[in-house]
Every structure is written in structure tokens, then in C-alpha cells.
Amino acid sequence: MDITVKGRHIELSQALRDYAENKVGRVDKILENMIRGVEVELHAEKNPSIENNQVAEVTIHTKGHVIRAREAATDMFAAIDLVSEKLETQARKYKGKVVDRHNGNGRSRIPSPTPVDEFGAPEPGIVKIKSVELKPMSAEEAILQMEMLGHDFFVFAPAESEGVNVLYRRRDGDYGLIEPRVG
The missing domain is CATH 3.30.160.100 (Ribosome hibernation promotion factor-like)
Known part of the structure; x- marks a missing residue:
């Protein structure tokens, strides 16, 4: 390693x-x-x-x-x-x-969230720009990745469709999924 x-x-x-x-x-x-x-x-x-x-x-x-x-x-x-x-x-x-x-025991629905601490909102303004490579994955994999990173949101490419999705943790502790489309 x-x-x-x-x-x-x-x-x-x-x-x-x-x-x-x-x-x-x-x-x-x-x-x-x-x-x-x-x-x-x-x-x-x-x-x-x-x-x-x-x-x-x-x-x-x-x-x-x-x-x-x-x-x-x-x-x-x-x-x-x-x-x-x-x-x-x-x-x-x-x-x-x-x-x-x-082993085929994966969950088919989004798992229950783990408790998170609430932090104050940061000052407005862009302080960092990050470029990321999007890998196709399921919503369940995106939740796992988001939890491992300790973030409240995660941008990913859905494996089952084209485009980009945004997974986020809601205030009530559940998850939300944004599937943007050009209108």
C-alpha cells in the first residue's frame, strides 16, 4: 500500500x-x-x-x-x-x-441516513473550483460515496441513463435526487 x-x-x-x-x-x-x-x-x-x-x-x-x-x-x-x-x-x-x-444482498432502495452535525452556512462566494471525473454508478453507490467523503451532496453520472444527477442530504435526514434536464 x-x-x-x-x-x-x-x-x-x-x-x-x-x-x-x-x-x-x-x-x-x-x-x-x-x-x-x-x-x-x-x-x-x-x-x-x-x-x-x-x-x-x-x-x-x-x-x-x-x-x-x-x-x-x-x-x-x-x-x-x-x-x-x-x-x-x-x-x-x-x-x-x-x-x-x-453477494447479492445489496439494498434495492436508498438506505436510511446516518445522523449528521449541522454547521453554519459559509460566507457566500466561490472559494474553490474542483474538476471531477464522473463515473457511472447507481444512486445507492452514490450514497455510499457521499457518506465516505462526508459531504452533504454528490454529483454523479447515473448508470441507468445519460446525463448528470445530484444526490443531496435533506434537512430531515433523508436523501434527495436532482435529475436535471434542459428545458
Whole structure:
């Protein structure tokens, strides 16, 4: 498994690099040969009013999906511990759904949502532009991908039709699906 560890606004010691690789590497035992690459970014928030300013972010690229987790703590080693626990939970959930789907036990309807925290709305304005490759998938696969990324929406190409769909989490916790058409 290829693990890339990067540091931003911190001195990345060999001990810290080894610790991150060891903790995050445990996910490989859960996902076995499904992982294509892992990116670990460790950084310190510059704002002195943020108490938990040591942040660990991990992105795991699997065959067809991305699992992402972010945790913060007062100590970088603690942040790595927290993010690795979160990743292990997400990896088990992902593997269970993949195994169910391959064994014919996949759900035919959209699953019940997991509870999410409500965050305040960000300031208006475009602050980032992201280009993504759309892969054909079912709505159920899009929900799984959205949950693994920790997003409230997900743009995907539906496998059963042409075009682009947007899956989103509603305020009541259910999911909504937007199927745009030119009118």
C-alpha cells in the first residue's frame, strides 16, 4: 500500500511520519487489496484561537470510491489516533456494503441516513473550483460515496441513463435526487 505523508505549517519528523504510516496502514488489513493509494496531510491551523489546532486529514483511494476523514486535536499524535479510528469505522462500513453488493444482498432502495452535525452556512462566494471525473454508478453507490467523503451532496453520472444527477442530504435526514434536464 502506497502511503504519502505531507506536512503543512509543521516540521514533519521521521517519528511523526512513521507513526502516521503505521496508524493509517491498519486500514489496509480491513480493506485488503482494495486500496490504490493513501494521502495523509498533517498541518497546524494558524489561528491561535483554535484550541484543537493540530489537524490530520486522510484520503484513501479505493477501486471506484474515496474514503476521507479529518480530525483535530491539541497534539498531532492524538489527531492521528482520532483520524485512524474514524477511518477504520468508515472502512468496515464500506467493506460491508461492498461485500453485500457482491453477494447479492445489496439494498434495492436508498438506505436510511446516518445522523449528521449541522454547521453554519459559509460566507457566500466561490472559494474553490474542483474538476471531477464522473463515473457511472447507481444512486445507492452514490450514497455510499457521499457518506465516505462526508459531504452533504454528490454529483454523479447515473448508470441507468445519460446525463448528470445530484444526490443531496435533506434537512430531515433523508436523501434527495436532482435529475436535471434542459428545458
